[in-house]
Structures are given as structure tokens and as C-alpha cells.
Amino acid sequence: MRGALSDRAPSAARFLGRAKRLRVVADLDSIGLSAEVELSVETEAQAREAAEAAGLVAKAAAEQGGIAARVTRGLRIEAVGTRVVARLALPPET
Numbered sequence: 001m002r003g004a005l006s007d008r009a010p011s012a013a014r015f016l017g018r019a020k021r022l023r024v025v026a027d028l029d030s031i032g033l034s035a036e037v038e039l040s041v042e043t044e045a046q047a048r049e050a051a052e053a054a055g056l057v058a059k060a061a062a063e064q065g066g067i068a069a070r071v072t073r074g075l076r077i078e079a080v081g082t083r084v085v086a087r088l089a090l091p092p093e094t
Contacts, residue, residue: 015050016039018041018042018046019039019040019041020040020041020042021038021039021040022037022038022039022040023036023037023038023039023040024036024037024038030092031091031092032089032090032091032092033088033089033090034087034088034089034090035087035088036085036086036087036088037085037086037088038083038084038085038086039083039084040082040083041082041083041084042082043082044079044081044082046082047079047080047081047082047083047084048079050079050084051077051078051079051084054077054084054086055077058072058075058077059072070090071088071090074088074089074090074091075087075088076088
């Protein structure tokens with residue numbers, strides 16, 4: 001799978017290759033989907049840069065409209081120390 005990512009998105013593959021830890025938690029129930037993705041990196045500066053880059057990608061997706069815009073409305077991305085944390089909350093009708 002890593003090879004596929006490096007072919008499709010080499011920058012993302014390089015970044016994820018430097019990550020120290022990746023944690024994903026998701027919960028789907030009658031009130032919708034909630035998920036949290038946490039990526040640990042070496043430095044706070046790397047975390048800030050990654051959060052900013054992810055935010056730009058989310059903004060570009062939102063501008064495309066459709067399901068991407070609806071999903072990004074429930075998305076929050078931030079740097080917390082040396083971690084990049086993305087939280088997603090989607091109601092059932094999304």
C-alpha cells in the first residue's frame with residue numbers, strides 16, 4: 001500500500017514516512033459519524049506546517065462543492081504540540 005501512495009502522492013508519502021505515530025478513532029451511531037485522526041511528528045514546527053497544509057487541502061475540497069463541501073464543514077484541523085489533530089463530526093444526513 002505504501003508503494004501506491006508514493007506513486008500517487010509522493011509528498012504525502014514522504015511526510016507520512018517521517019511520522020512517528022498515526023492514530024485513528026471513529027464512531028458511527030444514530031447521531032452520525034465522529035472521527036479523530038492524530039499524526040505525531042518530530043517538531044512543533046512540522047505539526048504547524050502539516051496542519052496548515054491540511055487546512056488548505058480541506059479548503060480547496062470545500063470550494064469544489066458537493067459531498068466534499070459538506071464533509072469539510074464538520075472538519076477541524078489543528079496542531080497540538082508535535083501532533084496534527086483532525087476531528088470530523090458528520091450528522092447522519094451528510
